[in-house]
Each structure stands twice: as C-alpha cells, then as structure tokens.
Amino acid sequence: LSPRLEIYQPDELAEALQILGKLGEGARVLAGGTALSIMLRQKLIGPTALVDIGRIPQLDGIEETDGGLTLGALTRHRAIERSEMIRARLPVLAEAFGLVGNVRVRNQATVGGVVAEADYASDPPTVLVGLDATIRTASLGRSRMHAAADFFRDYYTTALDPDEVIVSVEVPWTPDGLRCRYTKFVTRSAEDRPCLGVFAACRPMEHGRFADIRVVIGAATGRPQRFTDVEAPASGTDLADDICAAVAASYAARIEPIGDVRGSSSYRKEMISVMVRRTLASVRDAA
C-alpha cells in the first residue's frame, strides 16, 4: 500500500522547523496551497508529510521599516495588491501581485509560496529580482538571507533546503525618483500565466538623462534574467527610442527562451525585444 500523507499543523515557527528537521526530504511546506495542490494532484511531487505553516502568526503580515518592506511568508497576494501603503510606496509590487491568476487565486496564494514554487511562468519573482529583494529563510538553528537574484536557480528550483522555511521577503525602498514598471504579456486568456514578464526601472536626472537602468526578464527561462552589463551603457543616456531598442535587442540576443503552450522559443525571443523596448520607453515617459 502506498504510504498515507501525514499532515502537521504547528503553531510556532520553532515547532515547524523541528518537524522539518526531523522529516527531511519527504516533507513539503504547505502555505496557501494553490501551487502545491496542483503538483500533488498531477503527481509531480509525492511527499510523505505536509507541514502546514498557515497557523504560525509570526509568518504573516506586512511590516513597514526604515529600510523597506517586510512581507511575511503567509502574506496573500491580494493583501499586497490592496495595501494602501504598498500602492503608495512600491506601486510596481502591488501591481505585479495584482496580475497573478484571478482574484480567487490571489486571495489564497502567498508570497512565500510563489517564491518557493519558483515557477518560471510567474510574475512576482521577476519584480522581486528587479527590486533587489532578499528572502529570509530559517531552519533549525540557522537563519539565512538570499538575494532574490541568487535564490531563484532554475525551473522550480531555488536555494531553499528541504528543512528550510521561508520566513519573509524583504523589499528595500527604491532610491528616490526611481520609476518602475512591470509588463505582463499574455498570449491567451487575461488570467493566463505570463508568456513573458518584463521589469524595467530608471531614475530621471538632470537634462533629460536617466540613471539606474534596470531590466529583468521573467517567464522566458528557468529564472529571472538581469544583465547589468547590458543595462550599464544605457545609464546616463536620454533613453531615446533607439537606445531602448538596443537594450531590448541585447536582451533578446542573450536569452534562449523556453517554448511552451504560451509561445515558441523564437516567438518569445522576438517578444523580448518588443516588450523590453516598450517597457523601458514607458518607464522613461512615466510622469
């Protein structure tokens, strides 16, 4: 007989870490369950135990600090989307979480879950990389901080160890004047996962010049892609259309995208050059 799935529902983080430390690889952490339930149903994973962290209060909540924003792992997408504070101080983050799936999904899906799942066709990771977010994880007797850019490793693969839990995602306040945009490009229903996601940012300076050019590509490969050496030459320019196009062309040339039901590899490559150019231009022109 196949083993039955055991479910643990700890009330404390320490208890959760102990259970995970004991169970090791066979256990999976359950938060909102939107991704995990699909993986279980499709038998993509076969855990022997689920550790439901949904009852641990210290993992929930949005906190505003001097340095930035701390999003507890259990924070729902919908809470980020609707937070007046986030909409005022980091609007691109609220927008990106508000683009995921549909409202029923967003009411359930958590920030820890979307980061741990690391689905390539997902919106928040791209924006978190673009905003230089860090991910705080914990295991028994150990706490770690990961730059988002390092945390996402490959398709459905992260730096998270099996005995670790994501505690929070910390997003620093952006430098004064930084403009950010996230473009979700879908090829099918409005509720589809992205065929391509593009984060772009720039900071206007004097004389129509821009600094802090950032471009991150999501949904094209195993993890969000940012090339600082491609961004750098655009810094200090006026981000004229041809410069946006050149940055876009470089990103398209560097990335070998996946092909899936949302678009072939070659189509995605073409869309990178269109969407990077458009997103950069829109962030340049944003009031």
Added chain:
Amino acid sequence: MDAEQPHRGFAQFGEFAGMLDADERVRGALRYTADLRLPGMLEGRLVRSQMPHARLLRVDASRARQLSRVVVLTGADLAARLDLGQAYGPVFRDQPILAHDKVRFVGDPVAAVAAPDRDMAEEAADLIEIEYEELPAVFSFDDALRPDAPLVHTAPRLGATLADIIVHSHAGTNICNDFRLRKGDVDAGLAAADLVFEDTFSSPPVQHVPLETHACVAVVEAGQVTVWSSTQTPFNVRAQLAEIFQLPEAQVRVIVPPLGGGFGGKCYPKLEPVTAVLAQAAGRPVRLHLSRAEEFITVTKHGARIHLTTGVNRDGSIVARRSICHFNTGAYADIGPRLIKNGGYASAGPYAIPNVWIDSYAVYTNLPPAGAFRGYGVNQAAWAYETQMDLIAQRLGIDPVELRHRNLLRDGDSLMTGEPMRDAHLNELLQDAASWIGWGDPVTGDRRGHRRGKGVACIIKSTVTPSTSSASLAIDASGVIKVMTSSVEMGQGVATALARIAARHLAVPVGQIQVSTPDTSLTPYDQQTSSSRSTHSMGGALTLAATDLSQQLKRLAGDRLEAASEDLELGGGAVRVRGAPHRRVTFADLAKASPGGSAIGHGTLAVPGGLDAETGQGVASHHWHQAAGAAEVDVDLETGKVTVLRYRASVYAGQVINRVLAELQTEGNVAFGVGQALFEELIFDGGHLVNGNLSDYMIASINDLPEELAVALLEHPENQEVHGIGETSLPPFLAAVGNAVFHATGARVTQLPITPEKLLRLINGA
C-alpha cells in the same frame, strides 16, 4: 454516511427573479449528481490506457483484488459475461465499457475499481498492471486516410439508432461514416462560374470545460438499474443501459439532477455503463465523478478540415460550391456520424446556391472521442465558409456586407437540402449587426503600432429533426401546479422558460409553477436536451398540454358555473365567467371535484423530417436558426495579439420567453467564441494530451470579453414561433473576428485559433 439526495422531483421556486434556481446556484446550495450520497455507496475509479493504440497483452488486477472491500473489473471480466452487452455508443456500439482486446486512445478505460473511499479506490487502481503491445497509431486525417493506415476499428457494430441518422459503411478504412449532398450540377456550375475559389480551413479540437465534470451514481438491484447522471439525454442513456443489461427499458431508470453546464459534452452514455456494471458487481451503490484531467479526454469538439471550392460570378452571386469536410471523431464514433451530416450541409452556409456537392466524413483516429459541442459542426463549417466569403469579396472588389446581402437566403429560396427557406431574417440580422458596428465608417482610434478592423459573419443552423417532446401539466387538489418534463436544467434556464410558459397559459404567477427534473420512470418522453431545442420543442409540448388542461378546467367549471366554455376565462388561480369575475371556481376545487383528484393536460410536439441518404435532399430542420455577428478588433502589429473591442450578436429569437436568460445565453456564446477564436486548442503529442488542465488550457475569463458587447434578439412574435438561441450566436463570432483581423492587417489565418504567434508570422510575411 448521510443519505442526501439532490433529486427532489420538483423544485419549489420562490418569487421569480430572472432564473428560478439562480439563488441556489450562486450560493452553492443546488445539489448536483456529484453531491449525491447513498448509504453504503462506493467510490469508483477508472484505470486508463497510457498508449494511444495497443493490444492488451495482460491486465493484471490480482493485487488489487486482494484488497478487502474493493471491487475490481477488467475488460476480460466483462467479456466473460454473456448476459451483458459489451459496448455502447449512440450510433455504432463501438465503445467498450472496458477495453478488452485493445485500447484506442490515451485514456481509454481498461479497468474499473470501486472502494469505500476515494483514497482506497486510487490505491486499488494503482495496483493494476497493464502490459501493452503497441500498435501503430493514427492522429491526423492524412495518416488515418492512407490506404495502408492501421485501422482503429475493423468492423464497428451498428446499433439501433436515431431517426435522422444516415450511415454509409466504409469497412476496411478509418472512415466511420460519410454524408453526401447533391443538389444541381456542381461541375457545370463551377465550369460556368466567372471565378472559382479553392481554400482549406481548419479548426482544432477543444473541450467543453463544464464547471461540473461528468458524474454518475448507479444502483443495480433486484433486476432494476437506477442511475443518477449528469446527462443531457436521459432516454438515450436508458435505452442503452437496457441494451447492455438486456432488460426491458421499464427496468432502467435514469434520474437527472441539475447539471453544472453541458454544452453538448453530456449527450449519450458516458460514465453510466461502467458505473452501473461496477454497482452490479459490488451489489452496492457506486459513484463515479471525473477529475478535470479525465474530463478533458472524455469528449471533445471535433477537429475539422474543410476544403471549399466555390464558383462565383462577377456580380458576386455564388453559383456552385463543392465542399469536402473531414471531422476527426477520435477513437469512438459517439455522435460523430450525425455531426458530420449537420456540419456537412451547414458548409453551404446561409446562402442560396443552386449547385452544391458536399462530402462530409467522420474519421476515426487514436485521439479521445469527439462528440456534440455547442454549435454542432457549424462552428467548423462557418469558420470555413464565412472566411472564404471575405476572400471572395476582396477579390471581386465587393463590400463583404453587400456580397452577403446579395446571396443570403430569403423566404422561398431553396436551401442546400432542397427544402424551401421560411421565416428568413438573415438580411435583417446582418443589417443590424453591420449598422451597430458602424460598417463603412472609417476605422478610428488606431494606436501607434496597432491596427483596428471590423468583420461580419452570418450563419444558419438546423435543429434536430425529426423531433419529439412530451410534457404534462397537472393541478392537484391543493392547487399545486406541476410541469412534468424531461428537459434537463443545465444552467440554460429551461425550467424557468417552462414555468413562464405554463404561468402565462394558466394566468398565474411564475412562482406558483413547479417544474420537474427528468426521471425516465416518472416524467414524459423527450428526445434530448440539446440542439437549442427545449424552449421550442418542450415549450411547444407544454403549450399543447396547457391548452388541454385549460379546456378540461373550463369543461369542469362550465358544469359548476352553468356557463358555456367560450364564456369562461382563467385568472387568479380560478376559472371565472368573463365579465362576471365573482362567478368563479378555483383550480384546486376543480381538481378536487375531478375523478382523479387532479386535472392533467398532456401535450406532444412531434415534427417530421429527414434527408435522402444519397442526395442529402429533404427536410434537415423543422426551422432554421439564424444569426449574424459583427466584430471590431485591435491587433498589436508587433506581437500579433488580437483584442476584441466591440461585438454585436444579432440572433433571430422569434419570440423571447425570458429576456435576461436569452441575453445571458448569447453572452455565453461570445465567451465560448473568444476562447475558440483566439486561443483554445487541445494539444496532443503522440496521442498524449499535453495541456489537459486549467493552467495549460485556458478558457476565456470575464476580462477577455469585448469591452462593448451588445446582444440583439430579433423578434417576430406574429409568427408565434420560438427559436432556440442556445448555440446560434457562437459560430458567427469565430469568423467575424477572423474577418476583422483580416480587415485590420491583411493577414488571413485559416487555422483556428488566431494565436498572436500565428498571426505575427503572417503579418511579417514569414
């Protein structure tokens, strides 16, 4: 386990508010088949083939059989039973209850288990080992139709079937059936035409994606088979269960709780045979409820390839059309043998064409079975002929709306089947749609890198003919009024429509009418709930029943009131003397005084028809459903992404029974259309469905609907005829959007769906 039965026989409706069970549906209180729990009930589960085409060398269920309280059946178990019919299907009995000798698609049920709960059923299912000898498989038309192609079926057995179905045998090939239509002299017509257009158009298989997946609960005891099923065709299911169990139909009972959507996917036996044989083997009730993944491979819309050769004169008149249609019916015929007929003759379109030749084929392949789907072949046909119509218009330099107006069927014109068109409103519908969209006005609002365009399309669609529906209407001694009907409520609002019709005839508030759900042992015969027929056919039968009942009530009242029947009227729940309303007797008192304690009216609406097997000439449809649509789209020229900005659905309704629901049905068609026009497609790799879940397969969301969506229900109440509108407005949408994209970009997609990638390649001339 609680015994909770969703079937209540009659729904007790509160105050009428658009749809009688809307409140229950929205609150999740409505009980569907899947909600049924019977004492001692087991949970069923199917073990399915992982091969598209293979000989079954060994199905080893020995380990599963060792589990206690688990019932296991394999194809061999069933084959050993001489008292059991082995296969089902509405035309060919080609679908085994469980595969025995070979499997024909990935997902073909090979074994079935029943256990006290779902986990145990899954465990048992996982213990069954299947050994295959893989056979060459066919998926495409070209592969399936090669002379040396491996055969999906060698000799499918024809069963007793439905009145209008024409079968031509093609033994030794993968052609399941064909339909032929010969009108005039197509060779001469094409030879004489000024120009001949030859084009091929294709549509992919898609799925119905009903919110409620297929469910069935069966009990077999004491020589009686009872099933609760999410079916649109209770009487056909009854007949086939009787055939399988070799019982008189009177010993088979099919009860249909409300459905959570049907869209054609729940026609004809699906889960009932296997659930019933499991229940028989278990000696206990068994419930089978499909997962979403299983739903995707249970039935699909037919993928189709349609080749049209159309001869036109320079004035735009269509003089001849040869149409060669291939419909991929998958591994089992299901209703494909009929669908190719309806889709076949539909390919002539809503136009008066003197010379028509149609060959339409259902082709077996090693893909999941295709069956009825909202639009019933007309989606595929209209995508072809309405797309070609714009190609013709462009080449001739005639405005596409004008070209259609010149050719549309008018009263008295001869249809493709030779029957005369009557009650034609196509010009009026096209005029409405074109004028709403601002046809001929310059297109405005183009953004940089985007282009807008407009397109129109028109269709006619038949309704199943011949056709029979019966209803009765009863008033009992308590004054309770019941409509007894076998129409299936699947969210389309048929119960509401029938309640309104009864209420109107008896002059009582809608809320006083109870409407039954189907129970083949209690409610009168109905052919099926499909083909956009119920409001017309069942409504017609109910109207006759109401007339019968009114006459009985007046006769009974006439004696009491000493008044002549013609001086009496119905009102206020009573029969009263016209002009002297105080002289009255209530319905309840009349029922009480009547010999049976209740007064019952009966009505049957039966219409004749049928086509000649060799020429396709005759009567295809008692009346013709008609619609036009007009779309305005925006195309992003750099991504190929199409946004439908505005849409007008213009539908002939004859007489609207419930405006809210008729409009919602039409909006639902547009939602179906958005998905099928722009992105829906079942994708197979070696016969394996690769996007059989709702993350990889998308349907339209509310945010995909046109920003501006307008419905026009054209009425001509003087004709006293209700036209069903459940499907009519769907087929025009696909072609209207394709034509608008063509208008915007000059790029012509001929294979649905119009994905951004496909369109971009055409725009860029790659």
